[in-house]
Amino acid sequence: MIDPKDFQKYATKHIGINSLALDKYTSVSSGYISPTIIEERQLNVASMDVFSRLMMDRIIFMGLPVDDTVANIIQAQLLYLESADPQKDISIYFNSPGGSVYAGLGIYDTMQYISSDVATICTGMAASMAAVLLTAGTKGKRSALTHSRVMIHQHGWRTRTSFRYRNNSQRDSKTQKRIIHHYCRSFRKYLQKGRERLRS
Template identity: 60%
Template sequence: MTLIPFVIERTGREERAMDIYSRLLKDRIVFIGTAITDELANSVVAQLLFLQSEDPKADVHVYINSPGGSVTAGLAIYDTMQFIRCDVATYCIGQAASMGAVLLAAGTKGKRYALPNSRIMIHQPMAGVEGTATEIMIHAKEFKNLKQRINQILIKHTGHPLEKIEKDTDRDCFMSAEEAKEYGLIDHVIEHAPEPPPQA
């Protein structure tokens, strides 16, 4: 069981306790720190939609430390990132693998970051299917469609041709932060948090 820290926020004479993720959300920070599941995706999608309703012109900051996970859950997050009007800055801390790497690359161009010791990994979707021969054929067709969809997303966000994406994702392709920058998955390798914008 994961222990979630609580913080105390003081406003005037009032004190309010909130979990750390709720406090980060106040600063427009969304954290993807586990494998990507339907439950996580629903939470992240809700946070993104909420932040857009709060201020559609302010950036959302998505921090990623994930080994990947469900492709369909990841695509729900991806589509919402593209759907909202806010710019979405993405940051890799630790690792962004599989769907985690796709979400990292999906940030607004020029606002995709990784810390120096981050590891990024892309590959084709993985699946294990049981059932009748017909069921396996149905799932194989869907699996192929998902693979093509992920390839198109990587093409869009890296600028590489299909042939290169297919070759590079045929097996696990690990990259350092600098290599991910050269590849086009991120725009900057940073050691320190960006300076906050001046207060109006």
């Protein structure tokens, strides 16, 4: 069984994540009320937050928008769980509005890099970059619950006053084409018209 403190040590020493960022992630993930559980062990009783307990069962819950901090922590969790046992599956549950394309692609690349199979499950909403991450799971291990919703759109950028779609940068255009290609490949059997349907 995985000890949550081992992950904290791994993330701070090997990955270089600030311990304050880990604490902030845990507090934001758990909302205003920190859900804790009591676990009885042979010689003692342990109290821990529910997300640490899920990690012990190789479950990552992504219920926040994708930004650099969230992406770094999710990547660290994936790398840690793979180093603990590369033969066992890792499950990621999504209920996220998406977020930064480049931060999300870091998670995507890590999911493809590790040798553990990654099961992805949408539990509420996987929108934008979270939808792309949902499709990045191991083939045959991607799913969405009955009332969950998956939404993709053309990626864009935000200024202080508005949200605009990016069409002007070659780099962004290549990124968008890669994402659409990946999405079509992942959901080929569900889409009748492939890329043309995605563009409409």
